[in-house]
Amino acid sequence: MAYAKRFDGRKFDELRPITAKVGIIPRADGSAMFQIGKTTAYAAVYGPRDLHPKFMQNPQTGILRCNYNMMPFSGHGERVRPGGSRRSKEINMVMEKALIPVLDLKDYPNSVVDVFVELPQTDAGTRCAGITAAAMALADAGLEMKDLVAAVAVGKVGDKVVSDLIYDEEAYEEEGGATDIPVAVLPRTGEITLLQLDGGISPSDLKKALELAQVKCREIYEIQKKALKQKFVVKA
């Protein structure tokens, strides 16, 4: 049987319901929350600040350091083992690489900007939610940025090109299974700063999926923009 209807009843190119909020962690220099369906990401930015150990310092520029953490109770069934893992180490790296192209830390030599992404509840698409929240938090921290970063997973479930996969879809096993492609886009120029692929997909479907990602990231960007401006609206 072909994948004719999505498990949660969405259209194939529809995102899950999104809420975004900026400035939720008072002690952080910048913070944001991004919730897409059952996936929730909190991002807190500290810095630029003093970097230790000293050998990590770069006299040419400040550095960006990301820390991705799924909370123990956040997963799908099984308890997530706390602390770093091979997976979280990879995600730290791809998040840094997705975010650094928009940042300019040349004015902050020897310093570090720390980004902490915490996920209290997850249902796939965590690295994308993390990047989206982190971009808002970095803007909130007042850092020089040439653009925001919006991220979403696209892919293929059965024979359908879809956006924003959930866990059950990623686990789909019939008709060639599922393909998961997290994509991060700079909304103004359309440049891609994160592109990973897990599964198999034909070149023509990949093209379709990436076009879909561009459209969906722009939708997410509008929500990011609104959340950032909402922080400065007069409270009645």
Added chain:
Amino acid sequence: MSEALLIKDKEIAVPGEIIAQGMGFVPNKGVFRDGDVLVASKLGMVSVEGKVVKLIPLSGKYIPKAEDKIICQMTDVLLTGWRVDTNSPYSAVLNLKDATNEFVARGADLTQYFALGDWIVCKVTNVTSQKLVDISTRGPGLHKLQGGRMVEVNAYKVPRIIGKDASMISLIKNATGCEIIVGQNGLVWLHGAPSQELIAAEAIKKIEAEAHLPGLTDRMVDFLKQKTGKTPTMNEQHQTTEGSES
């Protein structure tokens, strides 16, 4: 392409947002040109003066700048001076010769001048490209701080807290009778009667929260009137205790 201002004066722009179209506009701080559009490079309030478009930042860390008057805390005693925390990514060094006129013998105990944890008002004398910061406590109004309480605000809100010709800060001083020193690094020192200190601290937090909104002075007059029970005045001029307004 026709010329158009897409985000009006006093509105909020987010990074990467197109503020204006056309070659007639000139980008300034916080704005850059890409082709024929002007793009915001940080989160801030748009300010348009004629054809010049700039962004007034609303958040961010303080970065030391020469001639700034800042409030710092001693974090370490060195061989010939002190290391101080400047409430920024970079610590500063206060050299002995920038701290006192007295002759200090080699090996003397420097904590008799400034001990660990002491607060000072000081001036940034020099900042290098690698952000090595030198400060001095020699000069009018620069000294150790005794007693009082410290309030931390965002460094970019300091000009609003001081106000035009120090109007806002003298408003709070007159209303509460507190001595107030505002450091450019976002630390504010208050000294007065404890109940008045609390009112002054609350007033400063209120200015920080509402800095980007118009009509702030009127609201602060109302706020102080309600808290202290008398109408504050703002004519008196204070010369020594405020940092410069940028």
